[in-house]
């Protein structure tokens with residue numbers, strides 16, 4: 001089958017494209033400009049015409065994906081801004097929501113062969129901030145961030161602006177399939193990962209150009225006294241496999257699924273890296289007794305998508321090897 005991947009040049013998406021191609025799918029990768037497709041075309045040259053690039057300049061425009069969805073069997077919608085630099089929340093909310101609803105609308109009208117749409121949401125759309133430790137599942141929704149943005153606008157925290165964009169975009173997707181359930185021949189499956197880390201295969205020439213999540217890890221390994229705090233994580237390769245499994249598992253239809261390996265403190269990552277690595281070691285062991293305020297139930301993904309997760313040691317070793325190979 002053929003799969004449309006939006007935001008195909010992004011960190012996660014390139015791994016999704018690669019995993020799809022490795023499993024025999026044809027891929028149409030949507031990017032914002034032709035130059036953003038160059039690296040992809042080079043990277044996947046050996047797949048010949050099983051990989052093609054399509055340019056969708058503005059995902060917020062009505063009908064933006066009308067042509068791109070024609071003739072594909074499935075869609076992986078990953079395109080959405082992930083950064084903490086927005087002053088006006090609309091900078092994040094508009095492309096997140098309109099991009100998601102727009103691709104679904106195009107699929108409804110012109111995706112006559114589409115069977116399933118997978119949307120990359122986030123644990124940002126699940127979590128809540130509380131002083132008490134929490135164990136969250138797919139039943140939880142981050143309405144807290146939405147409320148903060150509604151009330152404070154530009155004054156909301158940078159994290160809340162991003163999280164609100166993910167909650168609102170995901171809700172809009174579920175609302176869409178509910179509204180049009182009698183008109184569409186496809187169903188929706190939503191991936192909710194926490195922080196995504198692991199080696200980089202998208203076009204990045206310097207650490208400054210890394211995407212938000214891998215940049216956070218690089219900073220911890222290279223900036224003095226930066227290993228405080230933590231969160232939950234998943235390896236990008238396991239997440240990519242989840243995106244592909246979500247196309248194959250009948251049961252994944254109509255489900256939002258948390259894709260999370262576990263909780264970490266940043267010090268845990270420094271501890272997990274090979275002792276021989278040249279990066280800073282922080283205060284070894286200092287994260288071991290940390291109380292994790294957020295944890296996620298990842299059973300659903302294990303059952304519906306047969307997921308297995310890499311260990312922190314394996315991911316850390318591959319990440320450090322990747323940076324070293326780049327001379328960073």
Ligand code: NDP
Nearest residue numbers: 007010011012032078079080081095122194195196211213
């Ligand atoms: P990247 O920044 O590497 O990729 C983002 C992709 O979205 C790029 O293709 C980018 O295109 C595209 N994009 C961003 N803003 C816009 C916009 N305004 N209009 C059109 N396209 C846009 O990030 P990730 O790979 O990390 O993120 C991919 C998805 O995964 C996002 O939906 C993100 O919310 C989600 N996610 C990421 C997590 C992480 O830790 N990395 C965790 C949980 C979810 P361009 O290059 O042209 O800007």
